[in-house]
Amino acid sequence: MMERYKLVREIGDGTCGNVFMAYNIETNEIVAVKKMKRKFYQWEECINLREVKALQKLIHPNIVKLKEVTMENHELFFIFEHMECNLYDVIRERQVAFSEGDIRSFMLQILQGLAYMHNNGYFHRDLKPENLLVSNGTVKIADFGLARELYSSPPYTDYVSTRWYRAPEVLLQSSAYTPAIDMWAVGAILAELFTLSPLFPGESETDQLYKICAVLGTPDYTVWPEGMNLPRSCSFNFFQIPPRNLRELIPNASLEAVDLIQQLCSWDPRRRPTAEQALQHPFFNVRPWVPGPLHDASQTKANESRAHPRLELNLWDFSSEPDDSFLDLTLSLKPSFHETDHANHAPQRAEEEICQYPRLENAYVKSGLWPLVSSDRPIGDVPAMPSWPQPYMVDSQASLAGYSGSPFGLSLQPNLLDNHHSLRPIRQVNFF
């Protein structure tokens, strides 16, 4: 069976196996062959092998496909689809932070793969950036379901996951592991995607718990009642440390991202969202930021959009001199009318239009246009701004009743101007 594969070169040397890039000499297909380091002799191990073969039936776009499993001369080989690199290398080689859109895409894929496997009764136990393989922006989870069956050696001392991504219940020797240990690892990986360095880089098991306390604060009975009775909790000297503000630790993450990390990295495994629940988190509620054409005359589009309010981000050039530039961004929320049917549908007075912002119950907002002003800029320093043509007139009092912050997580200020030029944004992005 293995004579069908020609090994090209070694691409990975893990604790349990050596991984080779190889090709199938019959089909020329490039594959990854993992040869387990330990030898397999006993009958129970053959039962395990049957269970491992069952993994071949699990197929998902975000799980590295296990094509074949075979044993020859007491040596065990796994044939996987081949992937370009792993997320650890991608993070290490990265010079600048990933955009939140990139991170969202990685997370979405990881969680979809996890949800599929958890729903099929498997959990990983050793999720870490090295086990997340990447090819052309697609992320796939490697080694799913193998840890439990094969990575522990007789007398089957429990296999433990890589320290930095290890959940507190594993560190404190709980006997009942659940898929929530994978969710902890996902939280740590999500934070690392923002900062490009590990969230809990413990240097020993004790230091690992210390590093977690230093970020989340020391747990107590209110936070994690069961945890306080775990075998090692009694002997472990929980340092009394207050929690850090995750927003300060991960300054480039949105509020939604920080909230998701906080939920995933809950001390109590029962408080962590499942993979399916995490996929419903507001962090994923963003439509892709696809720049739309400025003048789309398609009637169908106009009809579709008419029923909904629109959120637009516009880049303006407010300079008065031709070879000068003075750029600013505005965000506008407004009832939707296509430019071509202003004459028929535009209301006489924009202030009469009311849009509902879906995440704020009973909160209504008038159509509005706001300059996006960075928080360090004085309020009175908003530049003179031309407003929209008449149908999109700015309501300078636009605000959300009873809501002091911005509904979009941005610093919004009412438009100060009424200097109407027939200026158009130089760039426009439609959100919905």
Ligand SMILES: Nc1ncnc2c1ncn2[C@@H]1O[C@H](COP(=O)(O)OP(=O)(O)OP(=O)(O)O)[C@@H](O)[C@H]1O
């Ligand atoms: N299908 C694959 N395609 C390309 N590269 C792979 C593939 N599978 C594994 N590798 C590479 O080999 C490395 C080691 O593989 P893997 O993590 O499966 O070994 P391991 O023995 O489980 O190691 P450890 O237990 O230390 O994680 C991976 O980090 C990855 O770089």
